[in-house]
Amino acid sequence: MTDSTESPDLTRRGGLTRLKEGTYGGLFAACAAITLLTTAAIFVTLLSDAVVFFRSISIVEFLTGTNWSPNPAGGGQAFGIIPLLIGTLTVTITAAFISIPIGTLTAIYLSEYATPNARSILKPLLEILAGIPTVVYGYFALVYVTPALKATLFPEMSTFNALAASIMVGIMTIPMVSSISEDAMSAVPDELRQAGYGLGATKFEVSTGIVVPASISGIASSYILAVSRAIGETMIVVVAMGAQARMPEVQQALFGIPFVNPADVLLQSGMTITVAMVQITGGDLTGGTLPYNSMFALGLALFAVTLVMNVISDIIAQRYREEY
C-alpha cells in the first residue's frame, strides 16, 4: 500500500498535475463521505419523525406496552411494541433453529470434509440461497410451504403463519452462517489439526474438538449477523405471516409454571416490527400524525437493534479472535 511519506519528486510537476491530484483525491474523499452521510441521514430521518411520536407516547409506554393497535377507531389506540417484538423474536428464533445448526454443519463440511472440487461447486450454489429475492421466498412460504405443512403435519395451521415464514427466513440465512463460519474455520492453521491427529484424534474429533473451538469467535459473529438479518427481514413475513399483533396465551402448567404453547405462536399469524411498518404505509388509517410517525419510531427501534448487534459481532470478532 502507499506510504504516507511523499515519494521523491523525480519529474517536474506543474501546478496542473498537482491540481489534478488534489481533485481526484477530493472526489474520492467525497464518495467516502457519502457513506457517513448516509448513516447520518438515516438517523436524522428516523429521529425527526420519531421525536414527534415520542412527544405523544412516552418511550416507556412504547417499549413496555403489550398492545399494538394504531387505529384510533377500535376502542383504544395503543402503541406497545411488545407484541411486535414477540412476533419478531418468534421468527428470529425459529429461523435460527434452522440456519445455525445447518449453517455450522455446512461450514464444517466445506472446510474439513469437502474435496476442493465439491467446495468450488457448493460455495457459489449456497450463495444463491441468500440471493433469491425475499418476496419470492415469501411467495414460496405462502403458496407452497404452508399448504404442504397443513396437509401433512399441522392440519390446524392458519393460512398466514409464523412457521412457514420462519422456515424460509432460516433457509435464506444459512449462507450467512456458513460462509463467515467457513472463513473462520479455514483460517485455523493446519498445524493445530496435525497436532490433533498426532495425539490420535479422529477426523470427527479434530473437526469438533479443535477446529470449531479455535474458530469460535468467527462462528459467533456469523450467528449474530444471521440473526440480525432475520430481525430486519420484511417481505417474507409480510407475504406469509399475516398481520395480527398478538400476545400469546400464557398457560399454567402442572406446577404452576406459566408457559406458552409454541404451537399457539408458530401456527398462527403474527406481526413483526417490519410488518407493522409496511402495514402502516398500506392501511386505511386516517392520514398523518401518530400512526404515520410510529412507523419511524419502529424504524428507529429496528435500526438500533441491528446496529447494536453488528457492533457486538464486530467486538467479538476483534477481541476474541485468535491470532495465528
Added chain:
Amino acid sequence: MATENPNADGFGEVSRVRGIAFEYLSFGASVFGLVALGVLLVYVAIDAFDLANASPEWLLTYFLTLVVPFIVFCLYSANDRDVTRRALVALGGGLVAVAVLFSAIEALLVPIPRLNWQLAYLFVVAAPVTAYLAYVGSGGRVGAVGFGLLGRLVGGAALGLAVGTLFLVFDSLVWFLAYTLGVLPAVGLYAFGRVRESPRARTAATPVGLVGLTAAVFLRDVIATYPSDLIIYLWTIAVPVAAAGALLVADRRGRVAAAAVGGVPLAAATAGGFLAAGAGLPAPTVLLAIALTGVPTAVYVSRVVDGGEGLAGLGLPLLLAAGAIAGALIVEALGVPAPNPWLDASFLSEAPSRTPSEAGLYPAIVGSVIIIAMVAVLSFALGVGTSVFLEEYTPGTGPLGTLTRILQVNIANLAAVPSVVYGLLGLGLFANLLGLGIGTAVTAALTLSLLILPITIISAQEAIRSVPDDLRRGSDAMGATRWQTTKNVVLPEAMPGILTGTILALGRAIGETAPLIMIGAATTVFRAPDSLFSRFSAMPMQIYTWAGFPQADFRYGVVAAGVITLLIILVGMNGTAILLRNRAERGS
C-alpha cells in the same frame, strides 16, 4: 488419519461410525437448503409453464426433439466413452427408479400434488444429467464453440432489448446530438492521435467530447427536425458496433472478412428494423437487438472459422432451433394436447390486467431495467470512489487511519441495516426533503443505490486489495503520481473483481421490494415509464401485488410466471458476473 483405521493393532479400536455419520450429516446439512430451494423452484416452474397439464406425449415429443439432440451434442463434444456410458446409465436407470419410486410413494404413502412421474423424471434425473453433460461438454472444443455462440446470441439479444428499454426513458434526440457532436469527434480524435502518434490530438479528445456533449444538451430544443428513431439508432449504435466488430476482425483476416462481419449484421439489422416498422413492431428495439446480437456473433464465427477448431459447434443454435420447430410441428400434426403456459410472449409484452390470462409484466420489467441501470451507474461510481479512497489514499495509522477505521466500521454497519429502513430514508430524504417525488423512478434508484453501496464498496475493496503491491511499487518507482498509479495500474487490475461485485450487488437491488413499498412505488402501472420522474412499478412490486389477489389463477399462475421471469433475469446477471470472474482468473 491412521487412527481412523480400525485394524490398527495395539492402539485399541476407534469406532468410525460416529465420524462417518457426522460426515454424512454435515454433507446433508450443506445440501439441505439447496434441495429445499430446488423443490420449490420445480413447483414454481411447473406452475409458470402449466406443466401439470402437459400430457406425457407432449413431454416425450420435446424430450426427443430438444433434449436428446442436446445431450448427443454434449456427448459428442466431450468425446469420452466413460462419460457416455455413465450418462446413459443415469438416464436409463433413473427412468426406472423414478417411475417405480414415485408410484410406490403415491400408492403407499401420500399422493404428491401436481406432479407425475414423468415430470419428476424430468426434474430429478434429466435436468441434472443434462446440466452435468453441458458442463462436461463445454470442456471440449466443439462444445465450447457451441455454448460461446449460444451465449453471444442470447446475451446480444438481451443487451439489445435492455438498451432499447433504456431509450424509453432517456431522450434519444439528445443522445443523437451527444453522439454526433461529442462522442464521435472525441473518439475520432483519440484514434487519430493513437495512429499518428500525436499526443496533442489525444489530449484534445476529452475537451472536444465535453464541448460536444454540452452543445448537445443546449441544441436539443433549438433544432426543430430530427431523423426518425430508427435512423438515430442505426447511426449512433448499430453502425459503430458494426465498425468496432469489423475493426476487430480486420487485423487478422483482412478487409473482405471485416466488411462481411460488419456489413452483414448491419444490413440484417436495418432490414429487420424497417420490416418491423412495417409490421407495427417496436422497430428501434428490433434493430438494436439484431445489431447487438449479429455483430458479436459474426465476430465470433469469423474467429472460430479462422481457428478452424470445433466448427461443428457452430451448429448448436441451429440444432436447438430445428428441435424446437420439429417439436412444434409434431405436436401440431398429431394434435397432442399442449400445456398453456402462463409465462409466454404476451405475459412479457402486455400490461397488468384484472383477468389472469391477460395479465402481463411489461411495464414492471421496464421499470426494473431502468432503475437497475441507474443504480448500476451510481453505485459503481460511488463504490469505486470510496474503495479507492479507503485502499489507496488513506494510510493505516495516524488520525487519518482512525478515520479509515471509522469509515470501515460504518460501512459494515450500513450493510446490516434492514432494507425497510432504507425505504424510510428514501421516503424522508429523496421523496419529501429533496422533492424528487414519491414513487418516482429516480427516488427508487437513489434509495436502492444507497442500499447496495456498502456491498459494492466491500467487494471493490477486496478486489483492490488483491492487486499485488509490487505493481504499485513499480509504478511509483517510475515516478507516477498516486492518481496515475491508481488509474493505470490498480483499477485495470481490479476491474473484473469490482464489476463482479457490482453485478452481484445489483442482483440484490433488483429483487428488493420493501424499500419500494416504503417510498410509495405504484402498485400497478399500465404503461412503461417514459421519464425518470414517472411513477413506476418494478417486478418484485408487481409480484407482491399479485400475490395478494384473491383469485387462485393469480396466486398459482401469474405470480409463478413473474417469479420465474425475475429469477431468470437474476440468474442471467449472476451468470455474467461469474463468467467475468472466471475469465479474469484465467487471464491473470
Added chain:
Amino acid sequence: MASSHDADTAGITRRKSLAAIAGAGALGLAGCTQSSDGGDGSDGGDGDDEISGPINIAGSSTVFPLMSAVMEDFAEEYPGVDPDISSTGSGGGFSNFFCTGDTDFNNASRPIQPEEEELCADNGVEYIELIAATDALTVVVNPDADFVDSLTTDELAQIWKSDPAQTWDEVRDEFPNEEINRFGAADTSGTYDYFIEAILEEEGHTSDYQATEQDNTIAQGVAGDPYAIGYFGFAYYFQNPDQLKALGIDDGDGPVKPSLETASSGEYTPLSRPLFTYPSIESLGEEHIAEFARYFVEQTTNEDLVAGDVGYVPATEETQEEQMQKLEDAIEQAQG
C-alpha cells in the same frame, strides 16, 4: 515500449467509459428537462384529438380493484394516457400523496376526515367527492350453521364489541353453547373502521379475533368451522355464494340479506357503505384527466364490470346523473 502501449489501451477504455458515464449523465439531465417542461417524448402527434398524459391515483386498497379495472379499460381505449395506481390506504393516500398535490385522484373507503380536509386546504388542493360504488359488508357463517339465519345489529355488536360474548348462547338463548370463533378485517383497514362505525360505535372492537387483510383467509376460516363468524366486503361472497352463508341483518325492519338489489335500493342497512374517489379540481383542468373522470362515472353503473369483475354494487342511474353533474361543474370550474 510495450508497457506504455498497454497503458494507452487501458487509457482508451477508461476514457471511453468516462465518456459513457458522462453521456449517461447528460442523457439523464435531458430526461429531467423534458419532463419538467411537461412535453411528450415523441414529437408530433400532440394537438390532435388524441388525449395524452399521466394520471396518478393512490388511495384505498378497497377501491383499488375497481379503479384499476376502470383504468385498464381506459388505457386500452386511449393509448396516449399513462395511468398508474398505488394501493396506499385511504389515509396514506390523502396525507402523503393527494393533499401534497402528488396525485390526481385519491380513492377512499370512507369520507375524507377533518384532519385531511385541513391538510388539503393548507396546501391549496381542492377536490370533489365522487361515489365510486357501494360495498355491502357481508357477515358470514359456515353453511352448516343451521341455527342462525340472521342477526340484529345489537346481537352483532354483542359478538364483536370489545368485551364480546364468548359463546353463541350468550347472544341468543336458543343458540348452541359453543364458542364463537371470529374472523375479521385487520385493524388498519377501512372495513374495520366502517364496521365499528356502523355496528359497534362506542363499544369498541374486540381484539379476540383472527385479523387479516385477505378475504379468502376469512372465508377459509369460516368455512372450516361450524361455529365461526366473519365479516368482509361483498366481493368475495358475491363471487363464491355457495361456499359460505351470508346472514340477514336486522336493523329494526326485519332481516335483510345482502345482494345487489338490497344494497343499491338502500334496504341493506347499516352495512352498505359508499366507496369514494376524490379528483383534484386542478387536475380536472387537464383534458385527459377530465375525460378519465367522465369515463369512470360512466362505468359506475356498468354491472359487468362493477359487480361481475370486481364484486361491488353498481351505482343507480340517478346517482350517476348526480355525480356526472357534479363532475361537469368541477371540470367547468377548472377549465374555466
